[in-house]
Amino acid sequence: MEKAQHTDGLPEYIHIQQNDFLHRKHKKQKEEDIATCDCIYDVRYPDSACGERCFNFLTSTECTPYCCPCGSFCKNQRFQKCEYAKSKLFKTEGRGWGLLADEHIKAGQFVIEYCGEVISCKEAKLRAQAYEKQGLVDAYIISLNGSESIDATKKGSHARFINHSCQPNCETRKWNVLGEVRVGIFAKQDIPAGTEFSYDYNFEWYGGAKVRCLCGAPFCSGFLGAKSRGFQEDTYLWEDDDDRYSVENVPLYDSDEDVPTSKHLKTMESIKFDSNITENHISVKVDHIMESEQHLQSKAFVVESLNSAVPVDAVVMHETKTEVNEEKTLQLQDISQAFGQKNEMVSRIRSNYFVQTSPLKTKKQVSYNGRSKNHAQKEVDAKRVGQLLASKEAQEEVYTYEEIKKQTTSELDSLYNEVRPAIEEHERDNQDNVSTSVAERWIEASCSKLKAEFDLYSSIIKNVACTPRRARSETNSAKGDIENDVKFLTN
Numbered sequence: 001m002e003k004a005q006h007t008d009g010l011p012e013y014i015h016i017q018q019n020d021f022l023h024r025k026h027k028k029q030k031e032e033d034i035a036t037c038d039c040i041y042d043v044r045y046p047d048s049a050c051g052e053r054c055f056n057f058l059t060s061t062e063c064t065p066y067c068c069p070c071g072s073f074c075k076n077q078r079f080q081k082c083e084y085a086k087s088k089l090f091k092t093e094g095r096g097w098g099l100l101a102d103e104h105i106k107a108g109q110f111v112i113e114y115c116g117e118v119i120s121c122k123e124a125k126l127r128a129q130a131y132e133k134q135g136l137v138d139a140y141i142i143s144l145n146g147s148e149s150i151d152a153t154k155k156g157s158h159a160r161f162i163n164h165s166c167q168p169n170c171e172t173r174k175w176n177v178l179g180e181v182r183v184g185i186f187a188k189q190d191i192p193a194g195t196e197f198s199y200d201y202n203f204e205w206y207g208g209a210k211v212r213c214l215c216g217a218p219f220c221s222g223f224l225g226a227k228s229r230g231f232q233e234d235t236y237l238w239e240d241d242d243d244r245y246s247v248e249n250v251p252l253y254d255s256d257e258d259v260p261t262s263k264h265l266k267t268m269e270s271i272k273f274d275s276n277i278t279e280n281h282i283s284v285k286v287d288h289i290m291e292s293e294q295h296l297q298s299k300a301f302v303v304e305s306l307n308s309a310v311p312v313d314a315v316v317m318h319e320t321k322t323e324v325n326e327e328k329t330l331q332l333q334d335i336s337q338a339f340g341q342k343n344e345m346v347s348r349i350r351s352n353y354f355v356q357t358s359p360l361k362t363k364k365q366v367s368y369n370g371r372s373k374n375h376a377q378k379e380v381d382a383k384r385v386g387q388l389l390a391s392k393e394a395q396e397e398v399y400t401y402e403e404i405k406k407q408t409t410s411e412l413d414s415l416y417n418e419v420r421p422a423i424e425e426h427e428r429d430n431q432d433n434v435s436t437s438v439a440e441r442w443i444e445a446s447c448s449k450l451k452a453e454f455d456l457y458s459s460i461i462k463n464v465a466c467t468p469r470r471a472r473s474e475t476n477s478a479k480g481d482i483e484n485d486v487k488f489l490t491n
């Protein structure tokens with residue numbers, strides 16, 4: 001059933017509660033594909049009718065009506081029966097519209113289906129480009145499987161209004177419903193009424209404008225898609241005298257007023273994904289998204305409720321945000337201090353003991369999607385360190401580790417050339433199109449490189465700290481290269 005929505009200020013779209021198949025017909029479930037569970041309904045235990053122990057439920061498959069032994073009592077037809085949680089649209093500050101819980105939601109509960117037009121990935125790409133040209137800011141295309149996407153731009157359910165958070169209270173899960181894969185939003189935790197729903201978009205960034213993430217989570221990654229490879233290759237470089245990654249060309253905040261209350265926002269790396277969620281479940285296109293000028297102004301988001309039944313001040317963005325009590329603030333300060341101290345120490349070692357002080361060495365030019373990137377990175381000058389060590393064994397140890405590091409780096413680089421065509425050809429589903437054997441080799445090579453780097457750095461630290469240095473007259477610094485001299489911890 002479709003009906004047009006014209007809620008005040010709400011952009012026009014067609015509201016649907018069933019996916020609309022454009023490039024093919026809805027699959028008809030074959031009789032041999034029907035999975036029948038062995039649940040027996042016991043009137044005393046309502047959960048016996050295809051509850052959490054139902055075999056179909058456990059395999060993320062909905063029971064087929066008229067084939068389920070529990071008949072009309074079957075509880076495992078939530079997508080089919082649109083058993084959504086009560087929710088309400090509201091206007092967020094800075095992130096457009098959002099969806100909030102209009103009742104208490106239990107962890108694991110099905111919240112709503114992400115409905116839209118099911119299109120091929122090729123069509124999704126074309127549409128994304130067209131939306132970019134039209135200047136559409138919000139992205140509604142998610143990936144359904146390797147070859148299809150769901151576009152909720154023109155038609156969709158209320159799930160299209162759920163915003164991204166780096167610390168979400170929901171996640172997407174794929175379910176098999178009568179032979180079709182469908183995407184649902186599920187609660188990751190208990191969600192009190194009045195709280196905004198959010199999930200991690202796992203956003204892939206392939207170019208274009210960067211959208212500042214305004215989720216306000218303490219460990220927010222800063223931008224939508226900041227964790228994706230394309231974004232990282234395009235954006236980050238190792239700063240000169242600072243132990244943190246910094247965003248190239250894009251100031252993290254337009255002004256001091258924009259700086260969110262969390263001190264960690266710009267220094268933290270991305271949080272880990274929950275491995276249970278559907279991988280790469282959303283590859284909302286980003287090429288067309290304009291960088292948001294909107295600001296995160298307060299911890300509790302001001303909400304204009306469409307239905308005045310819920311008082312505006314009862315609405316919160318996330319529990320964590322509104323519950324910034326003293327204890328949490330102290331914890332954050334402790335973490336901040338700990339990181340501060342660690343960074344200070346690392347910074348001291350880097351700048352004083354073995355890192356070049358001369359201009360940044362450009363590591364390499366990496367091409368991604370035909371665009372070249374400046375990857376500047378400080379590198380340890382192992383040769384120079386070795387020259388300053390008095391013990392031959394210590395020198396040799398450092399040189400050996402340096403050699404291993406070079407080898408592992410070049411192995412990884414050549415492997416990247418093997419993987420790159422797959423990535424560039426299939427921008428959206430890059431991981432899906434890299435064969436498992438190559439992916440395994442890639443992981444192995446990455447681990448070897450990391451280990452080699454670790455071995456080299458620890459060898460340098462150990463030897464710099466414990467080995468006597470050569471007489472000044474024997475070192476380069478005597479020849480006027482004082483600027484690059486290696487200072488010793490004992491000095």
Ligand SMILES: C[S@@+](CC[C@H](N)C(=O)[O-])C[C@H]1O[C@@H](n2cnc3c(N)ncnc32)[C@H](O)[C@@H]1O
Pocket residue numbers: 094095096097098137138139140160161162163164165211212213214215289292
């Ligand atoms: C699926 S829509 C979500 C609903 C959207 N807010 C609306 O008004 O229709 C995704 C878009 O919402 C905005 N958005 C979602 N989460 C955001 C966040 N954490 N920070 C900034 N913008 C966000 C971005 O423009 C994104 O492309």
